Amino acid sequence: xxxxxxxxIKTEENRVSMTPAGVEVMKDSGHTVLVEKSAGIGSGFxxxxxIEHGAEIVSTPGxxxxxxxxxxxxxxxxxxxxxxxxxxxxxxxxxxxxxxxxLTNVLLKSGSIDIAYETIQKEDGSLPLLTPMSEVAGxxxxxxxxxxxxxxxxGHGVLLGGVPGVDPGSVVIIGGxxxxxxxxxMACGLGAKVYVLDKNLDRLRYLSDVMPSNCFPxxxxxxxxxxxxxxxxxxxxxxxIPGAKAPCLITRDMLKTMQPGTVIVDVSIDxxxxxxxxxxxTHDDPIYVVDGVVHYCVANMPGAVAKTSTVALxxxxxxxxxxxxxxxxxxxxxxxxxxxxxxxxxxxxxxxQGVADAFGMQCTPIDEFL
Numbered sequence: 001x002x003x004x005x006x007x008x009i010k011t012e013e014n015r016v017s018m019t020p021a022g023v024e025v026m027k028d029s030g031h032t033v034l035v036e037k038s039a040g041i042g043s044g045f046x047x048x049x050x051i052e053h054g055a056e057i058v059s060t061p062g063x064x065x066x067x068x069x070x071x072x073x074x075x076x077x078x079x080x081x082x083x084x085x086x087x088x089x090x091x092x093x094x095x096x097x098x099x100x101x102x103l104t105n106v107l108l109k110s111g112s113i114d115i116a117y118e119t120i121q122k123e124d125g126s127l128p129l130l131t132p133m134s135e136v137a138g139x140x141x142x143x144x145x146x147x148x149x150x151x152x153x154x155g156h157g158v159l160l161g162g163v164p165g166v167d168p169g170s171v172v173i174i175g176g177x178x179x180x181x182x183x184x185x186m187a188c189g190l191g192a193k194v195y196v197l198d199k200n201l202d203r204l205r206y207l208s209d210v211m212p213s214n215c216f217p218x219x220x221x222x223x224x225x226x227x228x229x230x231x232x233x234x235x236x237x238x239x240x241i242p243g244a245k246a247p248c249l250i251t252r253d254m255l256k257t258m259q260p261g262t263v264i265v266d267v268s269i270d271x272x273x274x275x276x277x278x279x280x281x282t283h284d285d286p287i288y289v290v291d292g293v294v295h296y297c298v299a300n301m302p303g304a305v306a307k308t309s310t311v312a313l314x315x316x317x318x319x320x321x322x323x324x325x326x327x328x329x330x331x332x333x334x335x336x337x338x339x340x341x342x343x344x345x346x347x348x349x350x351x352x353q354g355v356a357d358a359f360g361m362q363c364t365p366i367d368e369f370l
Contacts, residue, residue, distance in 0.1 A: 001031050001326075001328075002032045002034065002070075003032070003034070003071075003072065003325055004064035004067065004071040005023075005034065005036065005039055005055075006064055006073050006081075007036040007038060008042075009078055010078060010300055012282055012303060013303040014043060015074040015300075015302065016039045016042070016043050017073055017074050017093065017317070018033070018035075018072060018318070019043075019045060019310060019311060020040070020052070021053065021314070022314045023035065023050055024054055025322065026325065027055075028054075033054065033055045034056050034063075035047070036058055036059075036060070036064050037058065037059050043310035043311075044307050061081060065081070065085065065086060066084075066086075068089070069090060070089070070091075070092055070321075071090070071091055071093075072092050072321065074094065075093065076094060076095050076096060076100060077091065077103065082103075082106045085107070085110040085112050086110070086112065087111035087112065087347075088111065088112065089113070090112070090324065090329055091115070092317075092320075092324065093116070094117045094133075094270070095116040095117075095118070096118060097114075097345070098355050098358040099245055099270065099272035104359065107345040108350070112345070112347075113345075114344050115329070115339070115343055116344045117317060118130045119243040119344060119354075120338050120341055127242060129313075129317055130240075131178050132312035133309065134178035134267075135179075135312070136182075136301070136305060136312065137179055137301045138178065138179040138181070138182025138183040138186070138267065139182050141183045141186075141236045141301070142171070142183050142186035142190065142236070143186070144298075144301075145236065145263045145265050146160050146234070148263045148296060149261070153294075154294045155262075155294060156259060156260060156261025160187065160191070160233065168192045168214075170232050171184075171192045171194045171234045172225075172232040173194065174220065174235070174237055174239055174249055174250075175197070175198060175237070175239040175240065176196045176197070176200070176207055176238075177198075179238035179240070179267050183236045183238060184215055185211075188211060194214060195216050196215060196217045196218070197228075198220055225249060226257070229257065230257050230259075231259070232258070233259075233262060234265065235250070235264040235265070237264070237267055237274040237275055238267050240268065243352050244354030244357065244358065245272040246271040247274060248275070249274045249275070250274070252290075255277060255293050258292075258293050260292035261294065264295055266278045266296070266297045273297060277295060279295075280299040281295075281296070281298050281299070283298055283300075283303065286298050333366065340366055343366040346369055347369065349362075349364040350362070350364065351363065351366040
């Protein structure tokens with residue numbers, strides 16, 4: 001199979017979908033890997049490194065799409081790439097289609113096979129290709145929250161960890177999954193008072209066992225959220241329904257009850273956001289203020305730490321990419337249910353229920369193609 005590695009074009013997105021080491025693994029399995037010129041620069045990988053590991057450097061994204069059986073990205077295709085996607089071409093990347101109706105329609109029209117990193121799912125319900133970036137985003141959420149609490153950044157001037165004789169800051173994390181627990185680890189490490197909210201009682205018991213004494217796992221209810229946000233310094237939205245739009249958990253009315261200069265970080269923004277006032281921002285313009293509350297809603301947070309993120313992502317995606325390349329998408333899905341869950345749009349129809357529900361479309365079971 002010919003596999004194309006595209007250069008990211010999303011604003012300030014420095015990750016790349018495969019490291020040179022990953023290229024070598026693909027090459028050793030008999031596949032041709034095309035890498036767009038300068039695709040790895042932001043992650044510290046020069047073109048010469050890709051060449052040394054067996055890649056062919058290609059000048060334009062058009063040539064990548066034209067020649068490749070499977071194209072790989074980190075982020076979703078953007079408008080300049082829409083007309084380049086070919087019928088029967090495999091697109092393997094983060095898609096987040098439930099929050100992107102226009103892209104969904106583009107992929108439907110293209111007749112391509114679109115496999116989403118974020119919906120590949122193991123039998124235990126875990127999301128192996130979302131996990132590494134969720135780990136990064138969860139930790140970054142607290143770094144960004146702490147930064148924007150500074151008065152020069154628009155916050156109300158609270159040091160999350162406090163100092164002797166002064167109360168620490170309060171952090172509320174909505175969602176106790178991968179993002180939530182990584183955010184909690186960082187916030188607890190700084191010395192903040194941390195509340196983690198989740199609806200799963202077993203998850204709350206687990207968090208109670210493993211987290212330090214300054215972490216307080218609580219059952220998530222609208223009433224609890226309403227009360228906690230009144231005194232919170234940083235609020236992290238960390239909820240996820242795989243492949244579906246994120247639920248709205250903080251309303252515009254709740255903002256009016258918060259302290260001016262509170263910082264909210266919406267890690268769920270890729271799936272539409274879990275705050276009523278969330279809208280996607282970029283690394284070069286990351287925040288905006290509504291009712292005195294600072295909103296940080298960058299849709300590709302791990303792109304800011306690309307050297308860490310690219311290696312972590314390749315570690316997770318490479319086995320799946322290799323299996324798809326070795327077997328073709330149909331056989332790979334027949335033999336590996338995890339990959340089958342990744343099918344979002346296939347040959348002109350929606351094959352993932354969460355995407356269909358988001359736009360009132362019909363869902364065609366992927367098994368009909370297999």
